[in-house]
Amino acid sequence: MTQTAIPYLLMRGGSSRGPFFNRDDLPEDTDTLARVLVAALGSGHPLNIDGIGGGNAVTTKVAMLSKSEDDWADIDYFFAQVSVEDCLVDFKPTCGNMMIGVAAAAIEMGLISATQGETHVRIRAVNTGAKVISIVQTPVGAVNYEGETKLDGVPGSAAPVALDFHEVAGSMTGRLLPTGNTIDAVLGIEVSCIDFAMPMVIARANDFGLSGYETREQLDGNKAFFKKMEQIRLAAGKLMGMGDCTESVVPKFGLVAAPQHPESTICTRYFMPWATHPTLAVTGSQCISACTLIPGTVTDSIVAPASSSPVSLQLEHPLGKMEVVMQHEKHDLHGILPVSAGVVRTTRKIAEGRVFIPGEIWAQKS
Secondary structure, three states: OOOEEEEEEEEEEOOEEEEEEEHHHOOOOHHHHHHHHHHHHOOOOOOOOOOOOOOOHHHOEEEEEEEOOOOOOOEEEEEEEEOOOOOOEEOOOOOHHHHOOHHHHHHHHOOOOOOOEEEEEEEEEOOOOOEEEEEEEEOOOOOOOOOOEOOOOOOOOEOEEEEEEEOOEOOOOOOOOOOOOOOEEEOOEEEEEEEEOEEEEEEEHHHHOOOOOOOHHHHHOOHHHHHHHHHHHHHHHHHOOOOOOOOOOOOEEEEEEOOOOOOOOEEEEEEOOOOEOOOOOHHHHHHHHHHHHOOOOOOOOOOOOOOOOOEEEEEEEOOEEEEEEEEEEEEOOOEEEEEEEEEEEEEEEEEEEEEEEOOOOOOOOO
């Protein structure tokens, strides 16, 4: 049987990488779509040897773009997290790092036209409903990828891409504090369950007997920690109203500790959740930032209360730092309510062409 060819762009967005597809080039029903993405990425093998994945959760991500059906937005961004080895596809979360590449990819695909100087693209995250404004550099009416902006954990430098996130409180659960509490005791560990851009379970590193400064390799080798963390994540997921999260990457898990450098706000380790993130997810950085602003959470003993708005937060991760600019306002219930978040990251187009999948999986578009 003839293989099926599907056009794609391979792009790095922030510290993630993966194929960007035009949604019209893929099957409509999600069951068939999941099988197509598993085949395209090569899920089921630790090296993704039979696909274009990179053998790590940050390189088996997929962005699917279309002209938006929402009156506010220009582009609809539908995200899929493909597992490295388990042939699973999770359509529940979104990904902020991959979102960095959405505006550029949409221009490259002809879904939106570039303007002279810079192009503002309004993006709707289909998975969560978040509204994001992306500003990409287009000095001659085409995307410019070269520049001086550097990201810790990404080699070289590139042109800046600014993202401004709105309406991300309660992104999946409908509530900023899904359990109704700023702290819950789950299996003997205090956690804060926050849903801001990404639902997360956040705990203090020292409650696990950790410093919070461990390397990615040290954490990934700590099987006892991962076992305990997963038990807490699943139990907290039920408390958050998310049901059985055994096969879902959400809620994500994060550890926090006092910063190692005086100019930083907090030190964090973020989990995907079955492996340590090499740096820090954009959505996760916003959720952890929101946690630092809300009085009474697990970060209270680490971070002083914010006064002015906006506030710039410096989050330490295994390979450096990430800055998040948070807008917040006073709130009768929570004391402080995080409203929006802004980040500056970079993207790069790596390749374009067609990826081939076995015809028996999907012979043609229905």
